[in-house]
Amino acid sequence: MNMTKNLRGATALGRGLIAVRAEAQPKTPASIAELATAFEAFKTAHTQQLDEIKAGKVDVLTTEKLDKINASLDEITAAVDDQAKQIAAVKLNGGAPGDMEPTNPEYVSAFKAHMRKGEITAAMSVGTATDGGYLAPIEWDRTITNKLKQLSPIRANAQVISISGPGFSRVYNDGVIGSGWVGETAARPETATPGLTTLTFTPGEIYANPAITQTALDDVAIDLEQWLGDEVDGEFAIQENIAFLSGNGTNKPFGILTYVTGAANAAKHPFGAIQLTNAAGAAAVTSDEIVDLIYSLPSERSGNAKFYLNRSSLGKLRKLKDGQNNYIWQPSFVAGEPSTLAGYPVIEVPGMPNIAASNVSILFGDMAATYLVVDRVGIRVLRDPYTNKSFVHFYTTKRVGGGVQNPEYMRALKQAAS
Numbered sequence: 001m002n003m004t005k006n007l008r009g010a011t012a013l014g015r016g017l018i019a020v021r022a023e024a025q026p027k028t029p030a031s032i033a034e035l036a037t038a039f040e041a042f043k044t045a046h047t048q049q050l051d052e053i054k055a056g057k058v059d060v061l062t063t064e065k066l067d068k069i070n071a072s073l074d075e076i077t078a079a080v081d082d083q084a085k086q087i088a089a090v091k092l093n094g095g096a097p098g099d100m101e102p103t104n105p106e107y108v109s110a111f112k113a114h115m116r117k118g119e120i121t122a123a124m125s126v127g128t129a130t131d132g133g134y135l136a137p138i139e140w141d142r143t144i145t146n147k148l149k150q151l152s153p154i155r156a157n158a159q160v161i162s163i164s165g166p167g168f169s170r171v172y173n174d175g176v177i178g179s180g181w182v183g184e185t186a187a188r189p190e191t192a193t194p195g196l197t198t199l200t201f202t203p204g205e206i207y208a209n210p211a212i213t214q215t216a217l218d219d220v221a222i223d224l225e226q227w228l229g230d231e232v233d234g235e236f237a238i239q240e241n242i243a244f245l246s247g248n249g250t251n252k253p254f255g256i257l258t259y260v261t262g263a264a265n266a267a268k269h270p271f272g273a274i275q276l277t278n279a280a281g282a283a284a285v286t287s288d289e290i291v292d293l294i295y296s297l298p299s300e301r302s303g304n305a306k307f308y309l310n311r312s313s314l315g316k317l318r319k320l321k322d323g324q325n326n327y328i329w330q331p332s333f334v335a336g337e338p339s340t341l342a343g344y345p346v347i348e349v350p351g352m353p354n355i356a357a358s359n360v361s362i363l364f365g366d367m368a369a370t371y372l373v374v375d376r377v378g379i380r381v382l383r384d385p386y387t388n389k390s391f392v393h394f395y396t397t398k399r400v401g402g403g404v405q406n407p408e409y410m411r412a413l414k415q416a417a418s
Contacts, residue, residue, distance in 0.1 A: 034076055035073075035076050035077060035331040035332065035339075036331055036333070038069070038072055038073045038076050038331075039073060039330075039331045041069050042066070042069045042070060042073050042318070043327065045062065045065055045066040045069050046066055046319060048062055049062050049063060049066055070315050070318065071315075073318070074311055074314070074315060077314075077331065077339055078311070078348065107137065108137045108139070111134060111136070111137050112224060112225075114134065114383060115217075115224055115228075115381070115383060115394070116217045116218070116224065117217070117218070118383060118385060133380045133381065133382040133395075133397075134380065134381055134382075135378045135379070135380055135381075136378070136379040136380070136381050136396075137225070139225075140225045140228070140229060140379070141377075141378060141379045143225075143229050144229055144232060144233050144236070144379055144398075145375070147229065147233040147237070148233060148236060148237050148240065151233065151234065151237035151241075152237045152240045152241045152244070153241070153308070153347050153348065153349045153350075154240070154241060154244035154245065154256070154308075154349065154367065154371065154373075155237075155240060155241075155244065155373055157306065157308075157347060157367035157368060158244070158367050158368055158370075158371040158372065158373045158402070159368045159369070159371070159372050159373065159405070160372075160373040160374075160375060161372065161373070161374055161375070162374075162375045162376075162377045163203075163374055163375070163376055163377065164376075164377055166202070166203075166376075167200050167201060167202040167203065167374075167401070168200070168201045168202075168374050168401070169198050169199065169200045169201070170198070170199050170201070170372075170405065171196055171197070171198050172196065172197045172198070172199065172269075172270045172271065173196060177191065177192060178191030178192035179191055197270040199268075199269065199270075199403070199405075201372060201374045201401045201402065201403050202401050203374055203375070203376045203399035203400055203401035204243075204250075204251040204252040204253065204399065204400065204401060205251060205397050205398070205399050205400075206236055206239050206240065206243075206252075206397065206398050206399075206400055207395065207396060207397045207398075208231065208232045208235045208236065208396045209393050209394070209395050209396070210227075210228065210231035210232065210393070210394055210396070211388060211391040211392065211393045211394070212227070212391065212392055212394075213390055213391055213392070214385065214390055214391075214392050215390070217392060228381070228394055228396065231394075232379075232396050236398060240253075240400060241349070241350065241351050242255075242351055243255060243400075243402065244256060244371070244373070244402055245257050245349070245351045245352065246258065246351070247402070248264070249265075249403075252400075253373070253400065253401050253402030253403060254268070254402065254403040254404070255402075256274070256363070256370065256371050256404055256410070257353075257360055257363075257412075259273055259274050259403075259404040259407055260273060260274045260276060260360055260412045260414075261273040261274065261275060261276045261412075262276070265404075268403075268404075269404055269406075269407050271406060271407055271408055272407060272408075273407060274370075274404070274407045274410045274411065274412050275296065275407075275411055275412070276360075276411075276412050276413070276414050277289065277292050277293045277296050277411060277412070277413050277414070278413075278414055278416065279361075279413055279414065279415050279416055280416060281415065281416055282356065282357035282358070282415050282416045282417065282418050283355055283356055283357065283415070284316070284355065285313075285316065285317060285320070285355060285361070285362070285413065285415075286320070287320045287321060287322055287323075287328055289413065290317070290320065290328060290341065290342055290413075291342065293362065293364050293411055293413050294342060294344065294364060296411045297364060297365055297409075297410075297411045298408075301365070301366065301369070301408060301409045302365075302366070303366065304366040304368060304369070305344055305364060305365050305366055306338075306344055306345040306346065306347050306364070306365075306366075306367065307341050307344055307345070307346045307347065307362060307363070307364050308347050308349045308352060308362070308363040308364070308367065309346070309348070309349065309352050309361060309362045309363070310348065310349060310350055310351070310352040310353070310354065311348055311350070312354050312355070313352065313354060313355045313361050313362065314329075314346065314348060316355055317329055317341060322342075328341060328342045329341050329346070344364070347367075349363075355415060356415060357415055357416065357417055357418055358414070358415060358416075358417050359414070359415050360412045360413070360414050360415075361413055361414070361415055362412065362413040363410060363411070363412050363413075364410070364411050364412075364413070365409050365410030365411055366409040366410070367410070369405075369406055369409035370404055370405065370406055370407065370409045370410040371402065371403070371404055371405065371410075372402060372403060372404075372405040373400065373401075373402045374400065374401040374402060375398075375399070375400055376398075376399035376400070376401075379396060379397070379398045380396070380397050380398075381394055381395070381396050382394070382395040382396075382397075383395075
């Protein structure tokens with residue numbers, strides 16, 4: 001009887017899994033309803049697994065089934081989160097040109113002619129460099145920047161500013177000021193004066209060097225700017241995300257993880273390091289530790305707080321429950337909004353460390369108040385038809401810097417050493 005019941009349950013879940021996976025293909029728009037259905041299937045399978053563990057009968061098939069449903073749930077959640085990013089980007093980019101001047105049609109036309117055939121006209125004097133590099137047209141520059149916001153989760157959530165000089169400096173007040181109580185006619189001795197500290201955010205240079213044959217440039221009716229953008233933005237986003245997390249500051253940004261207590265830049269900021277909450281396990285996190293992490297951030301700093309972790313870690317946290325047996329992870333029920341963990345939005349960051357010994361596996365806080373991305377305005381393109389004949393290389397560079405501007409708005413969870 002029990003075997004028949006289990007087989008029926010497995011069949012129902014199997015059908016649900018097939019439906020979930022069918023709807024989770026990358027090119028199929030995911031819906032909130034599909035995500036809710038997948039989560040119900042996950043909860044059913046997870047409950048079945050827990051019941052088997054309590055009974056001392058661990059079924060390998062149940063574990064495999066749960067892993068498959070969990071993977072499908074990852075795919076659908078990622079698709080819904082991608083839609084949320086795109087919706088946010090549309091809202092954000094509606095007024096994106098605010099810091100850029102209108103496009104110069106003459107320069108755009110001259111730039112395209114130069115990219116295709118190497119022609120140089122008077123209009124190309126705008127942005128001319130001594131080594132033959134030219135600033136990309138404003139619209140193309142803007143398009144690349146907008147795509148980076150969608151592809152790089154740190155950039156999308158951090159504060160981003162554009163500068164026109166070689167670097168950006170910010171002054172910090174240490175808040176040390178003396179005071180005291182005195183009588184009406186008592187002396188007023190000098191009190192302590194606040195100290196000022198300056199931090200400089202210096203852009204490093206990121207580059208890509210796509211190539212295309214001169215024949216294709218001459219004969220094929222391609223959208224050159226679209227092709228260049230597609231070649232460049234993905235690579236830039238990958239390199240940026242690595243640097244924003246763990247960069248050492250040498251020709252690149254300082255990564256946010258390097259400012260955590262005990263890390264290389266823990267003493268760099270005048271306000272101190274990003275504080276840690278320590279997990280008891282090396283390869284696991286409990287619901288109580290998530291709560292401890294949340295409440296380690298002061299309430300006045302938590303208004304825009306989110307969780308930042310990778311997909312592997314999210315798969316483990318999805319199984320956690322609170323004291324009332326409710327799952328602390330919940331799928332999104334509103335289009336354009338991410339899933340939540342203990343009520344706070346979850347942002348998937350591919351480069352974050354896994355839940356493993358001594359790793360900082362989770363960040364929680366206000367990324368916009370914590371991390372600053374500094375863009376040196378202008379993507380430059382150097383046309384190189386000589387290095388690799390008969391290909392024309394488009395050596396494309398963008399100067400980007402970054403670092404923690406205020407560690408008080410972020411907390412981190414670190415796994416035990418063993």
